[in-house]
Amino acid sequence: MIQKTGKRGERTYRYIECSYLTPLWAFAKWPNLPKRQYKTFRLEQEYDAGAWLDAAIQSIENNTWIPPQIVKSRERIHSISFSEYATNYVENHHKRNGEPLQETTKNKYREYLRLYLLPAFGDKAMSAVTSDDVQHWYDAFPIRKGGHGASARKHVYELLSGIFAQARTKPINGNGETLIKINPCSFTVARPQRKKEPLIAEPKELDAIYNAMPQWLQLSVYLCGVMGLREGECLGLQRKDFELDAETPMLHIERSAKEVVKGNHRIVVLGTTKTQTSVRDSDIPDFLLEHIKKHFDAFVEDDSDSPVFTAPRTGGLVKQQTVRNAWYRAIKNVPRLAGMRFYDLKAYRTEQGC
Secondary structure (H helix, E strand, C coil), rough: EEEEEEEECCCCCEEEEEEEEEEEHHCCHHHHHHHHEEEEEEEHHHHHHHHHHHHHHHHHHHHCCCCHHHHHHHHHHHCCEEHHHHHHHHHHCCCCCCCCCCCHHHHHHHHHHHHHHHHHHHHCCCCCCCCCCCHHHHHHHCCCCCCCCHHHHHHHHHHHHHHHHHHHHHHHCCCCCCCCCCCCCCCCCCCCCCCCCCCCCCCHHHHHHHHHHHHHHHHHHHHHCCCCCCCHHHHHHHHHHCCCCCCCEEEEECCCCEEECCEEEEEEEEEEECCCHHHHEEECCHHHHHHHHHHHHHHHCCCCECCCCCCCCCCCCHHHHHHHHHHHHHHHCCHHCCCCCCHHHHHHHHHHHC
């Protein structure tokens, strides 16, 4: 121990500096350690300084010494909250192929955090969350009569499991240490049973729905039903995606319309398809050519990048909820299909062998 003099501004003060040689055997495990370990104490802490030095020497003799830098790092690790780690995961996580999460996926995950995960785990340290905590959260998840909410619970649990899986496997410092040793999401959740089989329209019923839709949306019924497009793929189409005069008329599906949060509003933007394999070319049935050309003449600008579907009021891209609202009004004309979702149109292509 050595008494030294320091200076803060105009004020001079005295303090105690303690130090000892880093044990040679420690460099094999932690090669970047300094040659000596230092710690300072106030003059009135002479007893504490001696105790610190004695404890360090004793631990070195017992081969139980751990560098103070590592101890401090571990203390920091154990103080990281679920809220801090999970928020960083959602904002910066990448897919297995190295690509960042799409903004629509981030929005969904942010909602899962806000509604379901942060209220339960937010203030807890990541290392303090146990499998019993996760099981209790899972059992208390709000499931309504008829199983409504089971699918949401599965999706939220998958996010929770992914967060802890990264915390268990991704090194958090240069020593290869991870935030946790065991993933508390220790059970597997089965896919919830489908509540009911999707309703599939007959050809005449599909025609009836087409005629009942607003004219500017009518074509979406055939594109999603007959050609099997997803809602977002359909609403993301541009004039250039259609080869109507080719020997074999062709539709190129290359993008999807997605809703993202900007400021306090949801806006529609063009993004990638759901998966890379969703980018595809599809033959256009002959009977659809007339309907497509009719729609183009009435609702699509001549520019090759012009959207095929635009909102009448704003002239911008169409929200999926706008299509669904029109859909539910249209299917009232076909009582047998009451409750059928616009999404279920995809099944029409398979059922009818289109």
